[in-house]
Amino acid sequence: MxxxxxxxxxxxxxxxxxxxxxxxxxxxxxxxxxxxxxxxxxxxxxxxxxxxxxxxxxxxxxxxxxxxxxxxxxxxxxxxxxxxxxxxxxxxxxxxxxxxxxxxxxxxxxxxxxxxxxxxxxxxxxxxxxxxxxxxxxxxxxxxxxxxxxxxxxxxxxxxxxxNERLSTFGQLVGSIGHELRNPLGVIETSLFILKGRPLASDERATKHLERIGEQVTLANRIVSDLLDMIRDKPLKREPLRLDEVWKDALTSVQGAPGVSIQAEGLEGLPTLQGDPGQMRQVFVNLLENAVQALGETGTVTLSASSGPEAVELILEDSGPGVSEPIRRRMFEPLMTTKARGIGLGLPLVKRIIERHGGSIVYAPREGRGARFVLKLPLPTSSL
The missing domain is CATH 1.10.490.10 (Globins)
Known part of the structure; x- marks a missing residue:
């Protein structure tokens, strides 16, 4: 041997x-x-x-x-x-x-x-x-x-x-393709707007297909935006940041099955931070969408928040199947996904945004079933 x-x-x-x-x-x-x-x-x-x-x-x-x-x-x-x-x-x-x-x-x-x-x-x-x-x-x-x-x-x-070398090459490619895709998507959106105002829109089947086209164009635009956000340093807005308000705003963009419950506790008692509400909203949306998709028809998503002497801590948990050990090692890498649909940019974007705010995010397995993410963001006395 x-x-x-x-x-x-x-x-x-x-x-x-x-x-x-x-x-x-x-x-x-x-x-x-x-x-x-x-x-x-x-x-x-x-x-x-x-x-x-x-x-x-x-x-x-x-x-x-x-x-x-x-x-x-x-x-x-x-x-x-x-x-x-x-x-x-x-x-x-x-x-x-x-x-x-x-x-x-x-x-x-x-x-x-x-x-x-x-x-x-x-x-x-x-x-x-x-x-x-x-x-x-x-x-x-x-x-x-x-x-x-x-x-x-x-x-x-x-x-x-x-x-990092692969991501650098990937970034150069994405930067070129992403900008080129904006033009045809813009033409499709304009044409779709015009078609919706024509008699064709009175046909129920035609209306349904126009709506589907609009949904897919929105999805394509979001993918392009996510790709471009991954390769560019989008400036951070430095303004008062109330996480309870950002969370409520994010909830309006996430739709789960009727059997899915989303709960939060401790957010109202958190101190006001300094950061970018728009980008932090994206953090919550991405994490919530992952959790809701993992749950399927039934389950619970819970966010608990607390404040320490140097940072606030957010723990997002769900009652889904959790994440396997091999996937955990690469879950924050771009293009890493287990979904049938998706290109694996949600968690890398979350990590990028959190770290640009001076914070951190880790996956902390739960006992039994379910996923758990632990986020930490510095209090205003810490540098962003």
Whole structure:
């Protein structure tokens, strides 16, 4: 059986049973200090603007400290198997998604190395052989951690660059075709307006077909607009933004089946933000249309809102089938769609608009069935 990359890396650094034993022994004395190490670790990170902005400032640090303690638990207890490797790979991919520069990874690992070496010195000062074994094992496992994260970081970064190159070519093509399509669509709309005023319109079948033509022209115009919005930097209006009013306006554009219920709570209590009401309306419309289409004839769509010290949080949930794991990884990429009709621009546009407002959007799976999107938008004191 072929050797896996993780097995090759362990062989390369000489990581074996003796090192595993030394790390488990170190875990016994280091575990009580995990909370203090997490405090030192993130205090160091927050001193640097680049790392702080990649981690979304101090708002996420409380959660990340808990995650780091779990990371240290597995670091020193193992098992150091393929599941361990796969979990560490996700960390490298996350660094790509949040655009965390690689040099912060090295700096962060050095902070952990210093803290663990301090614990080794304090606990094994009178046991030189144990001290040496612990220090060697620690060096190997931290080197393995860096090797795994850098490997996956490089893989995902190269894939991201390839996608960006494809999108650049796509954008040039769309810009040319989109403007050319506006002309024939404009002619069709004008001719349709004239036909509707002629005796032909008294024929019920003719009237029905004229309405269908009008609907399809509207749909085609929207697709062209969405395509063009994806490739151009549409200026943001910076004005008072009341999300409850934007939500109510968006509801007028979304039609669901009679058995579909759309509810919202907490919007009225949100503070006034700064942003573009028109573009935020598009965010709500796109998310609502996706949810309603996923539900079909029956189900519930719920929006809940709350405000924190730095940002407002919106959670949009539906009781539909949810999104499969393979689709989640690419759901915010342009042209990615599972619909029979549609070209996969709704969620990419949502992400683009939210990020231009200084916010973020993630897909957070629900327990059981259903989809959940979590949006965060900065309060007015934060920059857009």
């Amino acid at each position: 072929a050797e896996t990359l993780f097995e090759e890396l362990k062989r390369y650094v000489g990581f074996g049973p003796e090192d595993e034993q030394a790390l488990r022994a170190l875990h016994e004395v280091a575990q009580p200090e995990f909370p203090a190490i997490a405090e030192v670790f993130y205090a160091r990170i927050l001193e640097h603007e680049g790392a702080r902005s990649a981690l979304a400032g101090e708002s996420q640090v409380g959660h990340l400290k808990v995650t780091l303690r779990a990371w240290m638990e597995q670091l020193l207890r193992g098992p150091w198997d393929e599941n361990y490797y796969n979990l560490r790979c996700r960390i490298g991919r996350m660094h790509v998604r949040i655009a965390l520069p690689q040099h912060y990874m090295f700096g962060s690992m050095n902070t952990l190395r210093q803290e663990f070496n301090r614990i080794i010195d304090e606990n094994y000062a009178r046991q030189p052989e144990v001290l040496r074994a612990a220090r060697v094992a620690l060096g190997k496992i931290l080197d393995l951690e860096l090797a795994i994260m850098l490997h996956t970081y490089r893989e995902d970064l190269l894939a991201q660059q390839a996608r």
